[in-house]
Amino acid sequence: MKKDYYDILGISKGATPAEIKKAYRKKAIEFHPDKNPDDAEAETKFKEAAEAYEVLSDENKKARYDQFGHQAFEGGQGGFGGGGMNMDDIFSQFGDIFGGGFGGGFSGFGGGQRQRTVKGSNLxxxxxxxxxxxxxxxxxKLKVKRKVQAKGTTYKTCTTCNGAGQVTKIQNTILGRMQTAAPCHTCQGAGQIIDKKPANADTQGLITEEETISVKIPAGVVDGMQLKVSGKGNAAPGNGISGDLLVVIQEQEHPKLQREGDNLHYDLYVSLPDAVLGASQEIETVTGKVRIKIEQGLQSGKILRLKGKGIPSINGYGQGDLLVHVNVWTPKTLSKEQKEFFESMREDEHFSPKPEQSDKSFFEKVKDMFS
Incomplete structure (x- = not known):
């Protein structure tokens, strides 16, 4: 099970953006590669802290994480993951966090300057x-057109950067000699350049192919949620890693059910005779039709709660309910005999409104719904 992002940074859910940044900087410096060479555990913690900060520092991602947890960013074939971030991603995104204390490049875990890893674009x-x-x-099963390396494509080491993917410059400044590192302009940071490629490949040795990808979508997802299938985006040239496939959820509107979080709402229209005498009626749920009992004397505005007939929580915290809103249907046209019957009932005590203390007002029902 993945660790909680707040626990990784040692902060509470109510932490401010400044506190989140401060906590991440403390962890990043503690487990930085330059301070912990040849330490696999420190590398893992360094990546975990970067992953946590990547989510909690973004207002939208943080809101989705607070509501849905890790499921908000993960598909059935893997997600963001501590291993999903490489060191270049971390330094390119959050380099400003570390200040100038560690220089332009980094020695990394294991010593020596690492080769820059190129990642393909996401789809x-x-x-x-x-x-x-x-x-x-x-x-x-999704049909996706993605770039892959063409058969017969070979690469060779870039002569400009000697395979490092970046070039180092040393400049004399008023503050002394300063060293900076930048992606190699010849190989675009890949460390390799095309040696041979087929005629149908592009300048990076890639071609576009259609692939059928199976994606497991968990129960309880919401409209707009984004799942990630690692490594199923566009390929990168040379020894780079493929980008990711981002699956955006679009929820279709249901003709009879309305969703509110994990709960569902259903409008039930009941005839006046059924409301007076009682009956049973079939209603629709997401798992099929069920028959419910209409009690004698049922009032319009009554809400019947069907436990566990809603949407499962994506975090595994049980299942929502189906709220059935009762609407007693008053006929608009009556026959002569029907009119005479209701005229005779005007003064009958059984037809006079006598709300009980347990019958909540409209405003109380609205208050209950929103609480």
């Missing part, structure tokens, strides 16, 4: 799901 696809698929979880 994004939308997947439309019915409410039933959201409730049960589903496996989708």
């Amino acid at each position: 994004r696809v939308r997947v439309s799901l019915t409410l039933e698929e959201v409730a049960k979880g589903v496996e989708k």
